Amino acid sequence: MILKLGTRRSLMAMTQSGLVADELTARTGRAVELVGVTTEGDVSKAQLAQIGGTGVFVNGLRERLLSGEIDFAVHSLKDLPTGPAEGITLAAIPPRDDPRDALCGPAKLADLRRGARIGTGSPRRVAQLRALRPDLDVVPIRGNADTRLRKVTDGEVDAVVLAFAGLTRIDRLEAVSEIFEPDQMLPAPGQGALAVECRSDRADLIELLATLDHAPTRAAVTAERMLLATLEAGCSAPVGAYAAWYDEIVHLTGVVVGYDGERQIRLSESGSPDDSERLGRDLALRMLAEGADQLMGESTS
Numbered sequence: 001m002i003l004k005l006g007t008r009r010s011l012m013a014m015t016q017s018g019l020v021a022d023e024l025t026a027r028t029g030r031a032v033e034l035v036g037v038t039t040e041g042d043v044s045k046a047q048l049a050q051i052g053g054t055g056v057f058v059n060g061l062r063e064r065l066l067s068g069e070i071d072f073a074v075h076s077l078k079d080l081p082t083g084p085a086e087g088i089t090l091a092a093i094p095p096r097d098d099p100r101d102a103l104c105g106p107a108k109l110a111d112l113r114r115g116a117r118i119g120t121g122s123p124r125r126v127a128q129l130r131a132l133r134p135d136l137d138v139v140p141i142r143g144n145a146d147t148r149l150r151k152v153t154d155g156e157v158d159a160v161v162l163a164f165a166g167l168t169r170i171d172r173l174e175a176v177s178e179i180f181e182p183d184q185m186l187p188a189p190g191q192g193a194l195a196v197e198c199r200s201d202r203a204d205l206i207e208l209l210a211t212l213d214h215a216p217t218r219a220a221v222t223a224e225r226m227l228l229a230t231l232e233a234g235c236s237a238p239v240g241a242y243a244a245w246y247d248e249i250v251h252l253t254g255v256v257v258g259y260d261g262e263r264q265i266r267l268s269e270s271g272s273p274d275d276s277e278r279l280g281r282d283l284a285l286r287m288l289a290e291g292a293d294q295l296m297g298e299s300t301s
């Protein structure tokens, strides 16, 4: 039987789902067919900072998993809410792509003109951009990566910030003028990674999909997501987190930035990959002890 893989319809989503489908076929010999699904996040014109964090890109796919219309689904992991979903299992987290953010514009950040207009709706990117260049005019924009890049070519904004992994998937690396290192801009928890979900009662499928799982990526993104969950922040909060993995140790860094970019709480901690949930929780608790709560509260008001 051909397995039905549910995916959003954007080029980025179709590309990443296609790669997962090919990988599953290569590893298990099972044929996979893509099924395009439109989600609330694709339709709504509201700013993500308002509607985000509630799984707007994810819920439509989960409904079709539960109804049996599709067998499994591929999401961008950073769009996945941190809470559990009834009846749904996170069956695999494949090897992560580049987690960094990229500037797409005519020059590197330091070389943009004073007061240049930068388009991004993400409070995390807004706050970190302001920390790097307080003079910039950061304006909210929405739409998929292609639409955002067009706003640069049309002159509506001077530059935009997008995930490097997404730009790779839609073959638009020529638009990149600078890649931000994590010490300049920490990515969103889970950025660059994918999530493969299926129904919890499909034991056969869970076993099959497990062949796609990459343990180091799972440990790293688990730490990042636990940090986010413990801060009780969603994808619309000014929270960055990145866990690197080397010498069999997970090195997690988290940041909370005030909306004006002036104040930030940035801390790091290392631990065993077998205990990555505790690593994320411990670091978040240290950030809260330093006032992360108050800083996040100011940012959303």
Ligand SMILES: NCc1[nH]cc(CCC(=O)O)c1CC(=O)O
Pocket: 076, 077, 078, 079, 145, 161, 162, 163, 164, 165, 166, 190, 191, 192, 193, 194
């Ligand atoms: N919120 C939209 C979204 N979800 C995942 C990605 C990029 C790809 C990824 O992080 O895996 C993007 C676009 C962006 O932030 O540029």
